[in-house]
Amino acid sequence: MNPPNLAQASLFRNCNFYLGHWKDFSKMIPVYDPSSNQEIGSVPDLPAEEIRAAILFAEKEQRSWAKTLPKERAKYLRNWANLMIQNREDLAKIMTWEQGKPLAESRGEIDYAASYLEWFAEEAKRTYGDIIPTHRKELRLLSWKEPIGVTGILTPWNFPSSMITRKVGPALAAGCVVISKPSELTPYSAIALAVLAQEAGLPPGVFQVVTGRPETIADEFLDNPGVKKISFTGSTRVGKILLEKSAKQIKRISLELGGNAPFIVFADANLKEAVKGAIASKFRNTGQTCVCANRFLVEEKVADEFATMLAEEVSKFKVGNGFEEGVNQGPLIHSAALHKVDSHVKDALQKGGKLRIGGKPHSLGGSFYEPTVLTNVTEDSLCFQEETFGPLAPIHSFKTEEEALRIANATSVGLASYMYTNDPARIWRMTESIEAGMVAVNEGILSTEQVPFGGVKESGIGREGSKYGIEEYQEIKYICWGGQS
Numbered sequence: 275m276n277p278p279n280l281a282q283a284s285l286f287r288n289c290n291f292y293l294g295h296w297k298d299f300s301k302m303i304p305v306y307d308p309s310s311n312q313e314i315g316s317v318p319d320l321p322a323e324e325i326r327a328a329i330l331f332a333e334k335e336q337r338s339w340a341k342t343l344p345k346e347r348a349k350y351l352r353n354w355a356n357l358m359i360q361n362r363e364d365l366a367k368i369m370t371w372e373q374g375k376p377l378a379e380s381r382g383e384i385d386y387a388a389s390y391l392e393w394f395a396e397e398a399k400r401t402y403g404d405i406i407p408t409h410r411k412e413l414r415l416l417s418w419k420e421p422i423g424v425t426g427i428l429t430p431w432n433f434p435s436s437m438i439t440r441k442v443g444p445a446l447a448a449g450c451v452v453i454s455k456p457s458e459l460t461p462y463s464a465i466a467l468a469v470l471a472q473e474a475g476l477p478p479g480v481f482q483v484v485t486g487r488p489e490t491i492a493d494e495f496l497d498n499p500g501v502k503k504i505s506f507t508g509s510t511r512v513g514k515i516l517l518e519k520s521a522k523q524i525k526r527i528s529l530e531l532g533g534n535a536p537f538i539v540f541a542d543a544n545l546k547e548a549v550k551g552a553i554a555s556k557f558r559n560t561g562q563t564c565v566c567a568n569r570f571l572v573e574e575k576v577a578d579e580f581a582t583m584l585a586e587e588v589s590k591f592k593v594g595n596g597f598e599e600g601v602n603q604g605p606l607i608h609s610a611a612l613h614k615v616d617s618h619v620k621d622a623l624q625k626g627g628k629l630r631i632g633g634k635p636h637s638l639g640g641s642f643y644e645p646t647v648l649t650n651v652t653e654d655s656l657c658f659q660e661e662t663f664g665p666l667a668p669i670h671s672f673k674t675e676e677e678a679l680r681i682a683n684a685t686s687v688g689l690a691s692y693m694y695t696n697d698p699a700r701i702w703r704m705t706e707s708i709e710a711g712m713v714a715v716n717e718g719i720l721s722t723e724q725v726p727f728g729g730v731k732e733s734g735i736g737r738e739g740s741k742y743g744i745e746e747y748q749e750i751k752y753i754c755w756g757g758q759s
Contacts, residue, residue: 335479351395394443412759421449423502426495528736533689537567551718615664689729
């Protein structure tokens, strides 16, 4: 398709913003529309020396930004959020073009992304310290919070705007400047945010955007002592590598990694609501979210009824280009993602799973895949052992609460989990026993800016959003003040 018509054409740029201005580079990386696999542009493939220069520039700005009054930081963040909302349609079009998600979902993500800037604009003014009761009458004891310093953020392709603002918002609010490395698959959303950051009045070194090979930029962030903090969202495999390398300098790191979310439905649940929640959780962004339901555990008494109802709703989906009217399922990000989904489906069927709907690459071709529902899926199936990251809903039935809990916790990760039941006592038992950082009860969407987002086990370190999110970018300084008697 032709490029989307933008009201503000300057939001789409094939260059990076760093060292205080917009810069091209001789070596470029092509970017493709996942719906058509056609090239939509190219962005700089920056070498390590350019990243090093951006870090030096950030260090200079860090000194002044850290001294900026919290109320001023809040003003910049709020201006930025307002500009995102004003340019919502253009930002959504850019996102759909490079990422593939339906335009309605892209609009929703822009609102969601802006909410983090708005939230942390307020939190900037609330980073309180403490006066500590003294143990000796001549001493006064107190503590306050200081920004960690220059922060490097590494964000994924599935939510190319909100994964940035969820990190940049608290970092800037705390007094840290940021160098943002977006996914090379979806760089244009980040570049557009840099355009609006300039319009919002942010000083040039406060938010820089650099593109290139992940290893090159990540290694420079890790090895360069000028970067004091790294925040990463992505796979558990890569997160482990970053964590190991960060140990060289004992560098502060936050990791929001993979999940394998159980979606548990008990016989006493409202099945209509459970199906509605399953659709919202599983098939948003074509199943390409770290918190989407990955394993459906349904009590035996209602398993067949639930599967029938779910398959009926899935049959109503419209798959296609995200710009087409009525489309609610876009393409997978690339062919490798499609092959993974297809291999999970075939593996489950070979192990006794039964196909209710879908089950193969879509007739549209490319990286489109049919939304799929399977029943009788065994616990040892790949789709239960690994994160599928695609439009596959595998269902396994259980007999008892204890069995459901055992299966839910039989994974090395623990990000999100979902449960449908109308038994208050069971809700307490299960929420206390499920090994996950987030539990949704009778609800399919759990993420919002005012709550702590993060996982346990191998799903990561730290929390994003909420009043806790800003603490990831702060150090606590303690002062012991003598001679006060």
